[in-house]
Amino acid sequence: MKILFVTHGPDMMGANRSMLNLIDGLEAYKVDCVILTPGDGKLAANIKSGQKIIISTYYRWAHTQYLSKEYWLNYFLQKKNEKKLNVIAEEIKEHKFDLIYSNSSTIGIGAQLADRLGIPHVWRIREFGEEDYNLSFWKGRKHFIKWANKAAAVSFISKAIQAKFNEQISVPKYCIYNGVISKAGLDKVVPYANKAAFTFLIIGLIHPNKGQFDALVAFHAVHKNFPNSKLLIVGKGRRLYTQKMKQYIANHALSDQVNFLGYVNNPHEVYKKVDCLLMCSKSEGMGRVTIEAMIHGKPVIGYNGGATPELVKHGENGLIYSNSKELSACMTSLLKDRVLAQKYGAKGREMAEDFVTEISVAKEYKAFLDVLD
Template sequence: MKVVFITHFPNLYGANRSLLNLIDGLKKYGVVPYVISPFEGQFTETLKLRNIEFAIVPIQWWADKFESAGNFVHKSYRIAAFYPKAFKRLYLNLQLIPSLADIVKEWNVDLVYTNSSTTPAGALLAEKLQIPHIWHLREFLDLDYNLHLDWGKLLCNFFIQKSDAQIAISKAIRNHFSSRGSKERMHVVYNGIASTLELERLYKLGNDSLRVDKVFTFALVGLIHANKGQDIAIKALSILTQTFSQVRLLIVGDASGDQLAQLKKLAEDLGVSNQVEFWGYLDDPYQAYLASDVVLMCSKNEGMGRVTVEAMSVCRPVIGYDNAGTSEIIQHEYTGLLYRGDHEALAACMKQLIENPDWAKQLGMNAWKRVFEEYSIETYSQKIYEILLSVVTQHNSSKQLIHI
């Protein structure tokens, strides 16, 4: 089976890392991967190293930032500025489809697989070539990244549901994109983050790195963004430092604009700048997990939370906000802790684990076991291969009936 994967971004954030895991896992089923990326970047460099054929085509998103706050005049101005850009994105995608189709026809693929909800290019391509299309839904868009769909949620959801199958990375994502009567082709498949063999290695690595002779360390890993809650973590740490002098917080991830400067100023204003370390982007986030005792997930609307599962894979308990995909992964007081509320609620959970390090270690052991059972690449790729096979088989059967 030949599959072309459409990715929306050229760097190695969660969606593309999960795609690489999937490509690796599908090898045993004879799936030959091809990739379309909008630009070159870390992701395409990795494809070169793995000898995976790809093409660069500047496909467009069908979503953009849109600030809905403000009075009628401000909203009207923003709407007037937004829709010309939306039409331009649509026009550019339509212009790209013929050349994109030529590339994919040369590869002679059986199926188009869109790896994100941010672009309709894969669906348009599959429609032109009359081959099956699968849509992997990995983000809310509006709730997690403040993105507004060009043609509204209702119309875009209708378009998404016309694909031959949809795969959601959590029940929360499924419910966000499906209506009451449209779930028969919507599958929930949690991301796999490592092979079973690798998970056994990570267990040993994580267990061996747990030490009691160091400053108790929390880590928050991921894109620095207003919705990711880095400010909440800093405020929670400021409460803890009133009682515990030996505690620190690692903030790991890329930042855009002045967000990093704002967080550094917040830490300084709260008197914790010496306890908060900004590590920037790491190619290998496991460096941060292994340097910590506990990992934080402060995003209120996490589609699934690859960081959560990765941290659990090295025996680290995660304290997460009790909503969306995070609530599906963390079992409260068994593999980690869930909190509701603001920084004070988070600080209370952090305090529990500082005061009970043996319990924190046991939560981490339980967390690893859950990852091994449910989030391996083998489990992930098998479930998705079954969907691929079902879609292609059904499409081929329909073609044969038409010819008859």
Template sequence: MITKKPRILTFTHYGELYGANRSLLTLLIALRDKIDWWVICKEESEFSRELRQQNIRYSIVPFTNDVYMQKKRFQWLNSIKRTVYNVAVGLYTAFIARKHGVDLIYTNSSVIFIGAVTSFFSGRKHIWHIREFVYDDYKLTYLLGERAFRFWANKASAIICISKSIQKRRVLSKDINVKSVIIYNGLVSDQSKATVRPSPVKPTVLGIVGVIDPAKNQLAAIKAVHELVKRGKFVVLNIVGSVSSQAYFETLKTYISEHGLNEYVNFTGFCKDVSAIFKSIDITLMCSPHEAFGRVTVESMMHGVPVVAYKSAGTVEIIDHEITGLLYHDEKNALTTQLTRLMTDDDLYKKISSRASKVARENFTIKSYADQFAQLVYSLTANCATSGGANWLSVTLGANFMSTCAVVTDQILICPTLLV
């Protein structure tokens, strides 16, 4: 029987308030009375400021992600250097985890190994939350290859997958023999009421929400607007999100300029107010061909805004075609055709708006999300907090070695004293 709140050392891989961090923040707030959270951030950022505002304990430890996007000259040397640095950081955070009575390590993304390394050296159990395909969606490559991910994943005590698609492609098909569970992100609060949107008035405002990056495929949305304009439709597209890829952003602007679409396409930038985003649009586009889950899709549904989405991956686990949204594939003008249906069929629009709002409230609640996570945590911390890693460190190398590692890594970290 647990007599105290389990203390979880949590690692997050970036600083913006996008999908993964917003989902993490939901857990931190929903379970603050049941879990003693301690978050490790790479740098001061929008996310760390939010943690401070919420009075959630965090520390800054500068580690690096274990992936790269573009191969550099002597990439193998760069990969080794970054890996060695992260191992040194992992030794330090392992020492801190043991010193401060951490019960469990939790990693919020599969693009970082620091949680796994900390778990190994501290002997604390590790929960790894896999939220991305890595290869297909963001075109990333692991520093030491996929074998490195498989090595660390097989040392986890449990793996959380945000969709069946993620579980199948990242765990079950990759020879990873660890318990994996599917926990869908929770977005809807108990107080949230169902919303039904009226049919859009002209101009119809379309919206695509997310970082401006090839993974989100904003170009497909712009091309659909181009086709709608050629067909005489009165339509506007709001592209909501900050720029992740400057080169891709320039590609989008060039297409818009060359086809005379400047008055039809707006770049609104990042907006923290989710409710305001969906109040301003009539139809949401989800054009990513490799969406691991689709947080924006669920957010749109809960606000009663119909979604037209690319038929693949996690998206098909959320949207039931012609019931809770419309799906399209990559045949020519398929997206335009589905958008036209919603723009011209009032009954279809209202039916999807009503049903989508109801389904979102039935299947993607914060309570269910938090309860499932807490149940997993309690099952791992009920009996013991340590695993083989602690024995290896204590017996083979001894406590003095850990202290020495802490002193050495103290000298290479920018601000480790924030942890102590």
């Protein structure tokens, strides 16, 4: 079996990290995997030696409404894609792929290549769209749904995302959680109990919909009663949103308690330094970082929306909140009782067994066999 994996970007954010986990796992099934990416970046730098990769410029067909320059230029970008489609099709034709796998709903070129070359297409849908990233699709959502229904199968990363699209997409559908770490890798991770000041972590794309500012405001509220507590913000993203948070920190004299680390290539080192993960996204598609926290034996305080309640069980491996007052209350309860936080973390570590790559890869491979049958 030979598969072309089409990425939506050249970076190493969650979607591409999950894709590389899948590709690594497919080695056991003797699947020949080739990556198509629109640029030379951290993804190309992080692939295994010998991994085949094609770098060819193309553009997403979904962009953040109004705020991104690509949103306003989308008509011209898609015209460029139309021309580039012929070039890429000629380039990949000789590979004789059995499947084309699009790693995000934000790109349409994988679907178009599959249609052009008569190759079965599997679409991995990771995004709600409007709810999580304020996305606007080229020619509208109906155009995306039309193309999704041309796929041989669609794979969703959570039940929450599948529920949104269930009635609109009629082709075979699968719900397969991302595999985050191999079983061997999980066994090597020894949960580390932070003995320094109680530290909360929020990690990922810096974006209003990810809720970093909500976490900051809640931290300010609880910090008054727990002056030794700390908040670590990890990730990169919106410049103005980041500036807004830094201004809030300055205005409330929190610079010694709140730290920005920017993008971190190896987040596993970060988890060793913290006590609890905050998942404040209102519409998280799955929450790879939620699983990473569980792997490291850290409890998660998560918003009651998106797929987060599928992963965080209130009172078992963390706490669920629905508003800012509840978020502060959840943070306070763990600040008061570090033993309880560690108990939730230990349960999360047990639950992390359900998210090893061997399980997700086996399910994805079964879907590929179904498509090719």
